[in-house]
Amino acid sequence: MLLYLVRHGQSVWNAEKRHQGWQNVPLSPLGEKQAESIGQRLKNLKFDYHFTSPIKRCYDTASAIVRAQDLDPAQVLTIDEDIKEARLSAKLEGLAETELRKDWTEEEKRRFSEDYTFKFEDGESVQGVIERTLTFFRRVAELSEEPPPEPKEGEEPPKFVQKTALIVAHNIHVQILALHALDGLEAVVRRQDNIDRLYIGNCALTVIETNLKGKRPHYRALTIGDSSHTAGIKVSDEPKAEG
Numbered sequence: 001m002l003l004y005l006v007r008h009g010q011s012v013w014n015a016e017k018r019h020q021g022w023q024n025v026p027l028s029p030l031g032e033k034q035a036e037s038i039g040q041r042l043k044n045l046k047f048d049y050h051f052t053s054p055i056k057r058c059y060d061t062a063s064a065i066v067r068a069q070d071l072d073p074a075q076v077l078t079i080d081e082d083i084k085e086a087r088l089s090a091k092l093e094g095l096a097e098t099e100l101r102k103d104w105t106e107e108e109k110r111r112f113s114e115d116y117t118f119k120f121e122d123g124e125s126v127q128g129v130i131e132r133t134l135t136f137f138r139r140v141a142e143l144s145e146e147p148p149p150e151p152k153e154g155e156e157p158p159k160f161v162q163k164t165a166l167i168v169a170h171n172i173h174v175q176i177l178a179l180h181a182l183d184g185l186e187a188v189v190r191r192q193d194n195i196d197r198l199y200i201g202n203c204a205l206t207v208i209e210t211n212l213k214g215k216r217p218h219y220r221a222l223t224i225g226d227s228s229h230t231a232g233i234k235v236s237d238e239p240k241a242e243g
Helices: 012-016 029-042 056-068 106-114 126-141 171-181 186-190 192-197
Strands: 002-007 049-052 164-169 205-211 218-226
Touching: 002 056, 002 171, 012 029, 029 056, 029 205, 049 056, 049 126, 056 164, 106 192, 126 171, 164 171, 171 192, 171 205, 171 218, 186 192
Parallel strands: 002 164, 049 164
Antiparallel strands: 002 205, 205 218
């Protein structure tokens, strides 16, 4: 199966450099154009499955992609809670990134950087996000194609046709799935902030090939964080996006 992973387009809070978490912040004008652009890039692909995070910035990005294929988002998109955004802390959502750690203790700052099991009372750990993301991955990967049957004598070998899945999620889920395909999650276990060595921009495309039904599990990263389709997109007076 080919997994087409897309991070959502820039949101209003991405542009304002605010921490989002589970808040349903809409796409910014630039984010809407980014979503249209990835929609045009993928418009001629036929997806067997369409998954999205329930958070608005992902759902709206996924909707732009399937509408570019003349499909109805309400009919084809499957919302999956396992790829909902990571929640660092409910009370921190909406804060400017520069204010985020202002009231943290030195121990909290240290553990947040180093310990992937660290979490606030009203949030979740990166370990927890990895676990639910891989639960989602295994569920989708189990939809992989069965190995084709052996041809009978004198017959042509059956044509192998890969299934495809569109997955529109958040930065952390794309990072986790790409690192999983590369057998690189141990780096995050060693030190949490190693996950950010893998940069995934807004509406970037990551493609992973996988099949869990062959003789042994198969994973291969074909593309990681490709944002070429968004190059040159501009909106007047748009703040610079980060995160």
